[in-house]
Structures are given as structure tokens and as C-alpha cells.
Amino acid sequence: MENIAGTKPALNWAVNISVVFLVVLWLVPTVGLLVSSFRDREQIAVSAWWKSPFPVAQNFAAKANLDNLTERDGLFVIEGNIFTEGGNDEGSIAAFGGARTSPDGTQPGDTAELTRDRTLTVQANGDYVYTSPAEITRAPSIYFASETPPDFSLENYEIILTSDNMDRAFINTLTVTIPATIIPILIAAFAAYALAWMDFPGRGVLIALVVGLLVVPLQLALVPMLQLHNKVGIGQSYLGIWLAHTGFGLPLAIYLLRNYMVGLPRDIIESAKVDGATDFQVFTKIVLPLSFPALASFAIFQFLWTWNDLLVAKVFLPSNSESWVMTVKIADDLLGSRGGDWGILAAAAFISIAVPLIVFFTMQRYLVRGLLAGSVK
Amino acid sequence: MSPIMQGIITIIVGVGGCVGYFYLSNLVLDKVIFPPKAGDKGRNINRATMVRPWLFLFPAMFALGLYLVYPVIGSFWRSLFNRAGDEFIGFGNYSSMFADSAFQTAFLNNFLWVLVVPAMATFLGLLVAQLTDRLSWGNIAKSLIFMPMAISFVGASLIWRFVYANNPDIGIINAMRDFVGLAPIDVLQIPFWNNFFLMVILIWIQTGFAMVILSAALRGIPEETVEAAIIDGANPFQIFFKIKVPQIMGTIVVVWTTITILVLKVFDIVYAMTGGNFETEILPSYMMDFMFRDDGRATAVAFVIMIIVLPVMIWNIRQARKEMN
Known part of the structure; x- marks a missing residue:
């Protein structure tokens, strides 16, 4: 398609330049943050980050x-x-x-x-x-x-990690994220298999229910579920937020996994059943290993979503500073107490987005696949 | 107990519990309740087959019912009670809410968000998808524009605080104003227009999402239709608008509605940038103002959001059912 009629060199140039322009436009804010996070605090106040290579x-x-x-x-x-x-x-x-x-x-x-x-x-x-x-x-x-001379150092990171308890918030975020990513996958995988490969009355209704629940605003769940958690003694705790994230992540998990499992070749599953495999065996030995790409897609989604979440953490975790996750720490504490301290803010923000960015760039393939499976009908 | 230990134990108990539940419940079903023994062997196998799907489904359906279905009713019921939750006041929360000027502002602002953000994100996503389609370094460009998807709304807000900062030595916008000799201005305090500066953040995040999906849709267009148009002498713009866009209209609608739903849920940006001040409140952030203070009002706002989302939900369900038949 490179040399087909209708492609003009001038147009090619225009395309290249506009894409460069858009990419730069998209990157500039993040680059500004990254550069600022390494700069000396006094230098930030007197010279802009785009002049930072100069004295x-x-x-x-x-x-x-x-x-x-x-x-x-x-x-x-x-x-x-x-x-x-x-x-x-x-x-x-x-x-x-x-x-x-x-x-x-x-x-x-x-x-x-x-x-x-x-x-x-x-x-x-x-x-x-x-x-x-x-x-x-x-x-x-x-x-x-x-x-x-330009002064780049890790000083901001040292300050934020040692005196501002950001290290604690990082660990809290990790603690919330990992169980909240793993548990829904297991529960959803079994349900997705049942909805994809088992025949029973009411299957269509359940699938429709899952599709409907995909868009229920989770704001609705905040007040009633917090009340329920308080009533049964879970209260605002890690257990509470794990359960909440599990519940909120399930519709997408079931939907993604079911769509993927339905597409697996029928022959394999039927011949396994003819050979005497039970549904449980078919699921664990055949369907689950074959569904790895879909499992990975959802895991990445759920990981990014729980890592980046502010709303659920504000409601379902205790509001004392020991249990702040990074998003809450930044939004409720640092923006106020460190409001004008741009270097510290930048370092804090970068600590909170570093892990998602690594996950994003290493596993982009699965993320894209998941997005496509989840949206294109 | 330290939270990390608690987390590790939860993973072990959670994962072990799930695996144990599925394994043992299957075992019990096959060996104890309906053992395939002589006599009623066939009947028992059939019965087990009928029960098994529900074993597989039970944990998921229980969690969904508890965390997503029950709250729809629970929230609505709670919204009919006063602040303390001990007096039934019918639609009192709704009527006082609709009379509240802050709610009206939030509602109008949210309407603006719903108009602008999905449209801009979809448009820019489509633009980038088309421009990068035949580019040798298209994948790198797409990857970089997609990157904000990985960043939290709070992180993105902080990133844009730098861009919008009042100090011309920090904020690019004010540096440009400074360059042409204008006084610095706090863009987040300009009435009405500050909403658009907040929307930019969500557009910045969501364009990548739209781009990824629309890019795949563009790739899926049959080559012959484009070739035929070229042979007929169509110029690149005609090919794009008259051949390509109509063929991916379905996908554009899906992207558009997905972002619309998102716009109705995101409170983080307003919360972290302005805290709802300077007339920038939207419904989700308005709700958070009442969370922990007046549960009656908070649930009423949540229910209003639910009603706005409802048409999309029904449409989604109908599409899904159509596909299955």
C-alpha cells in the first residue's frame, strides 16, 4: 500500500508532522513532571523545567x-x-x-x-x-x-520517601492491589466457563445481567455496602476494600473471559468430554490454560484500576494516615501540605505512576487485546 | 498484624478457598449427592449436570448480587430517608437536591462534560488512528499517546497542575502568556471556561483508549472497498469520511458510549484540581461532598447518576442479546 495511487509525498509529510506534533503534545505534561521531580527545589522556583539543562x-x-x-x-x-x-x-x-x-x-x-x-x-x-x-x-x-549549574538529584525522592511516609502509602497500595487482582480472576473464570460452555436454563438472562452490570455506577454501592460492612464487623479495612474491588471487578472479568472462552474451538472441549472428562477437568486442564491471554488482559486491567483508584480507597479504607494509599495520600494530604513544593509533588506523583507505567509498557499487548475484547462487539 | 502479612494471608485464604470450594463442591456433587451407581446411574449423572453450572456460578453471582444488584435497591431505599437515616421523607432528598444551586451547577457541568469529553476523545482517537495507520513508526506514536491510560486520575491531575500553574516558571500556559507579554492567569479560576481545562485532562487520558479500538476497527475494513474508491478517483479525505468512517460507525458508537459512562463516574479530577470550587462541580464530586456527611443526599445523587446511565445499560443489554440469538 506504500506506493498506491492517491498517496502524495506532500500528504505524507503532513501526516508525519502532525503525528509528531500530537505525540509531543501528549508527552510534554508527563515529561515536565518527570524532569521537575529530579530538580533542586530552589531551581524549580526560578527557572522553568524546559530550561533545566541550562545554568x-x-x-x-x-x-x-x-x-x-x-x-x-x-x-x-x-x-x-x-x-x-x-x-x-x-x-x-x-x-x-x-x-x-x-x-x-x-x-x-x-x-x-x-x-x-x-x-x-x-x-x-x-x-x-x-x-x-x-x-x-x-x-x-x-x-x-x-x-x-543544573542540579539534578534524587533528593526529592529521598525526602518524600523518608519524611512524608510515601513509602508506607506505596506498600498500602500494593497490599490493596494484589489480592484485589487475583481473587476476582478465579471466581470469574469459573463463572465465565459456566456461561460459555455449560447448558442450563437462564443462561441468556445471566449473561444479559453481567452486561448490564458493566455500566452500573459504583457510586451506588458506596453507602449501602459501607453500612453493610460496618454491620457485619468488617468496617473500613483491607478486607472490606478487597471484597469491594472483587465485586466491582467481576462484571468486566466475567464478560471478558466468557467472550474469550466462547471462541475456543468446540472440537477440543467436546472430544475431551467424550473421553470422559468432567466439566471440572475440562475447565482446569483445557479451558483455563488456553484462556491465558484473556486472564492476563483482565489481570492488567484490574491491577491498573485498583492501583489508580481513589474513590473506593477513600470510602472502604480507614481515613487515618497509616492506611492511606498513594492516590489518597496525594489528593488529600500532599496537595494541601506540600501545595507549593513542586519538586516534592512531582516526585510523589512519579512514584505513584511508575509501577503502572512499567506494567503498561511491558504488557501493552495484553492490555490492547483486553480492550478490544471488552469493547468491540 | 502488618498489612502485608494480612495481604499474603488473604491471597492464600482467598485463592485456597476458591480452589477448595470449586474442587470440593464438585466432589460432593459427584460422589455424595448424586453418585453414579447402578440403578439410577443415568438419572444421577443428568441431575449432577443440571446442578453443576450453579456451583460454578454461585460465588460470582453472590458477589455480583451483593456488591452491584443489592446497592441499586439499597441506595434507592436509603435515599428516601433523612440524613440520620431514621425518618422516612419520601422524595424529600430529591426535591431539596434539585432546589440546591450547587446541584444545578453540577448537573449542567456534567452535561457539558458528557457533550465535550466523549466527542473530543473519540475525534482525536480517530484522527490519531487514521494518521498512524500507515506510518512506519505508527506503533511507537500510538504507544506514547496510549500511555496516559496507565496513569491514575490523581496522577494525571498533578501532571496537569504543572501545566496550569500560575507561576510562568512552572506552568507552560502562563509561560506562553508571559512570552507574549500577558499577565499570568489561574486558568482553573476563570468562570465557566475552567470546566474545559479540567475536561482536557480526561480527554488526554481517554484519547488513547479511543485510538486503540478505532485503530483496530480501521484495520478491519476490507481492503477492496478502499482500493475501489481509489480507482474511482476518491481523494484521501473522501476515502476517510465516505468509505472508512461509515464502515466503523458501530465501533465509534461503542467508544463514544463507553467514554460517556466513564465521564459520569470520574470524580478524581475535579476533586484533585479544584475540589469543586470555582463552579467546577460535577455529579460524582458533588456526591462525594455529601458522602460521610449526609448519606440520604449522597445516595440520591448516586441514584440520579444511575438513571442517566440507564438508557446505555438497556441498549447494551439489547445489543448483547441480539448477538447471542
Whole structure:
């Protein structure tokens, strides 16, 4: 189809360029988050993430070192180096000043005239000379603007994981997700087999029921099921959320698996039955292994759905901070307490989306297959 | 007990319990209740065959009934009672809710969401599907546009908080405004239009879903129809709109309705971006405002959502039944 009539080179170019444009448009927000999560918090505040590969101009304040005070020709002089005294070995002064009102009014190498006949000279490498006709009793301030090189580190991740309990939330999410993914698969697989390969009155009605339940908004279940959980003693707990996720995941599980199982070749199943296999054996030895792709599809769906869920976790888990999952932690805690701390927020978000992204990119094939089986009729 | 241990035990008990239930119930059925012994061997086998499907179905049907069927009735019943749940007030929750201006805003906003999000996501999905169809690097492009599907709504909201940030050194939108000399603006506080900025997030997520399904549908179009159109001198646009789109109309409708249903359920984006402030409330987030505070009102909102979803549900069931016959 490459060289068929109707395909013009100009059109090809237009297609390529528009796809590039769309892909960039789709990626930019996520890339921004990823880059920001590795940046120094102070750099985030003064330079945009798309400028992050370049040095950042920042304003600093330092104190001249009074220990170096000497008297020379009737002038009191302090000499030193801003960077070595500040603990940084290198850097370069872009501009400096001796007063808060003009922190970057003088070029390096020039001399700034200050109040009370004092002067300040700072070289580009940070060497400074501060002079005063009168005795200097308090260490004078030196303001300077300096270019700092791009600063990428894992600091944000360290902070969020150690002091903000995000590690706890990560484990909580994992704890919710894994049982809530495995259990519905088993239950649904048996039901799907019955709906696909066993003959009994009412089968059509049950299939229709499952299809109908696919779209029931789970908002309906929140109040009555929480009440029921409280009544039978489960309350807001992990057990409660596992049961809830199992219930909410079943319609899609049964639907996907049944659609797949119906498509398995009839000959295999019938010849097994003729050879004396029971339904239980047919299911465990033939249908289940053959249905692996559908099982994988649903497992990925359910995993992503439970991992990313906020609503069910807010309702069915206790609301204390020890049982927060990551989505609740971000939405209810970090957005408030760390609202302006963009680096920390970015790191937190990236921790919460890293696992789904890995699952997504490694098992995309099954996800796509599941989507197609679940939607295209 | 630490949650991890609890989780591991649950997996073992859950999986073991399921396997044990299915295995043992089959065993009991075949060996104890209807043993195929001499005399009524044939009759017993037949009886066992009649009972077995229900053994297979029981756990699933029980869970579905409990977690999805019972709540429809339970929620409706609860919505007829007052806040404390001890006084029957008929449709009092509904009438006070419809009179509440916040509910009206939420309802109208949700209507906007239902109009815009499925349409845009389906349109963009179709566009990308068509553009990448014959592209050598089409699969990579599709994979990247599909990626937001894996990201949680909360994560996506945070990602877009960066884009919308007020500070021109963080938010791209304000950086562009800054570049042309305009003052920074908080897009989430512009009345009415802020809704659209929130919708963008869901469109960003759902376009990939629409694209994957529509892309498969485009691949499924018989090649001859396209070739015939080319021979007849149709240009690429005519081929797309007059040959391809009509053939995948069924799939487009399915994608459209699936996203519509989703729009009625997602509260995370509004919750994480504005908390429903600045007139951005939609029904699911409006419901969460009352959850834990006024169960009567919360269930009433949930039931309104259910009624809006109902036509789609009926249509889905009819389609499914048609297919089976």
C-alpha cells in the first residue's frame, strides 16, 4: 500500500508532522513532571523545567567574614572569597551589590559605592574587598547573583520517601492491589466457563445481567455496602476494600473471559468430554490454560484500576494516615501540605505512576487485546 | 498484624478457598449427592449436570448480587430517608437536591462534560488512528499517546497542575502568556471556561483508549472497498469520511458510549484540581461532598447518576442479546 495511487509525498509529510506534533503534545505534561521531580527545589522556583539543562541565575546573600578584618592606611578592610567561605568551591558572580535594595546592581570587577563611604568590590571568581573608613562591628552583607549549574538529584525522592511516609502509602497500595487482582480472576473464570460452555436454563438472562452490570455506577454501592460492612464487623479495612474491588471487578472479568472462552474451538472441549472428562477437568486442564491471554488482559486491567483508584480507597479504607494509599495520600494530604513544593509533588506523583507505567509498557499487548475484547462487539 | 502479612494471608485464604470450594463442591456433587451407581446411574449423572453450572456460578453471582444488584435497591431505599437515616421523607432528598444551586451547577457541568469529553476523545482517537495507520513508526506514536491510560486520575491531575500553574516558571500556559507579554492567569479560576481545562485532562487520558479500538476497527475494513474508491478517483479525505468512517460507525458508537459512562463516574479530577470550587462541580464530586456527611443526599445523587446511565445499560443489554440469538 506504500506506493498506491492517491498517496502524495506532500500528504505524507503532513501526516508525519502532525503525528509528531500530537505525540509531543501528549508527552510534554508527563515529561515536565518527570524532569521537575529530579530538580533542586530552589531551581524549580526560578527557572522553568524546559530550561533545566541550562545554568540557573539565582540571587544569594552572604556575610563578609569579620575575622579577616585588617586596618590599612586608615581604612578598615575585609578580604575573602564568597564561594570558599560559603562552602561552595566554585561558581561565578554574574552581578553583586552591597545593599538589599540593589542586590545585583554592579558588574563583577567594578566597585560599588555604599552608604557611609564604604565600598565593595567583587571579582567574577568570588574574591571580594570590603572597605570602610570607620570601624566595622557587624559583618556586612554581600548580595550577589550567581549562575548555578543544573542540579539534578534524587533528593526529592529521598525526602518524600523518608519524611512524608510515601513509602508506607506505596506498600498500602500494593497490599490493596494484589489480592484485589487475583481473587476476582478465579471466581470469574469459573463463572465465565459456566456461561460459555455449560447448558442450563437462564443462561441468556445471566449473561444479559453481567452486561448490564458493566455500566452500573459504583457510586451506588458506596453507602449501602459501607453500612453493610460496618454491620457485619468488617468496617473500613483491607478486607472490606478487597471484597469491594472483587465485586466491582467481576462484571468486566466475567464478560471478558466468557467472550474469550466462547471462541475456543468446540472440537477440543467436546472430544475431551467424550473421553470422559468432567466439566471440572475440562475447565482446569483445557479451558483455563488456553484462556491465558484473556486472564492476563483482565489481570492488567484490574491491577491498573485498583492501583489508580481513589474513590473506593477513600470510602472502604480507614481515613487515618497509616492506611492511606498513594492516590489518597496525594489528593488529600500532599496537595494541601506540600501545595507549593513542586519538586516534592512531582516526585510523589512519579512514584505513584511508575509501577503502572512499567506494567503498561511491558504488557501493552495484553492490555490492547483486553480492550478490544471488552469493547468491540 | 502488618498489612502485608494480612495481604499474603488473604491471597492464600482467598485463592485456597476458591480452589477448595470449586474442587470440593464438585466432589460432593459427584460422589455424595448424586453418585453414579447402578440403578439410577443415568438419572444421577443428568441431575449432577443440571446442578453443576450453579456451583460454578454461585460465588460470582453472590458477589455480583451483593456488591452491584443489592446497592441499586439499597441506595434507592436509603435515599428516601433523612440524613440520620431514621425518618422516612419520601422524595424529600430529591426535591431539596434539585432546589440546591450547587446541584444545578453540577448537573449542567456534567452535561457539558458528557457533550465535550466523549466527542473530543473519540475525534482525536480517530484522527490519531487514521494518521498512524500507515506510518512506519505508527506503533511507537500510538504507544506514547496510549500511555496516559496507565496513569491514575490523581496522577494525571498533578501532571496537569504543572501545566496550569500560575507561576510562568512552572506552568507552560502562563509561560506562553508571559512570552507574549500577558499577565499570568489561574486558568482553573476563570468562570465557566475552567470546566474545559479540567475536561482536557480526561480527554488526554481517554484519547488513547479511543485510538486503540478505532485503530483496530480501521484495520478491519476490507481492503477492496478502499482500493475501489481509489480507482474511482476518491481523494484521501473522501476515502476517510465516505468509505472508512461509515464502515466503523458501530465501533465509534461503542467508544463514544463507553467514554460517556466513564465521564459520569470520574470524580478524581475535579476533586484533585479544584475540589469543586470555582463552579467546577460535577455529579460524582458533588456526591462525594455529601458522602460521610449526609448519606440520604449522597445516595440520591448516586441514584440520579444511575438513571442517566440507564438508557446505555438497556441498549447494551439489547445489543448483547441480539448477538447471542
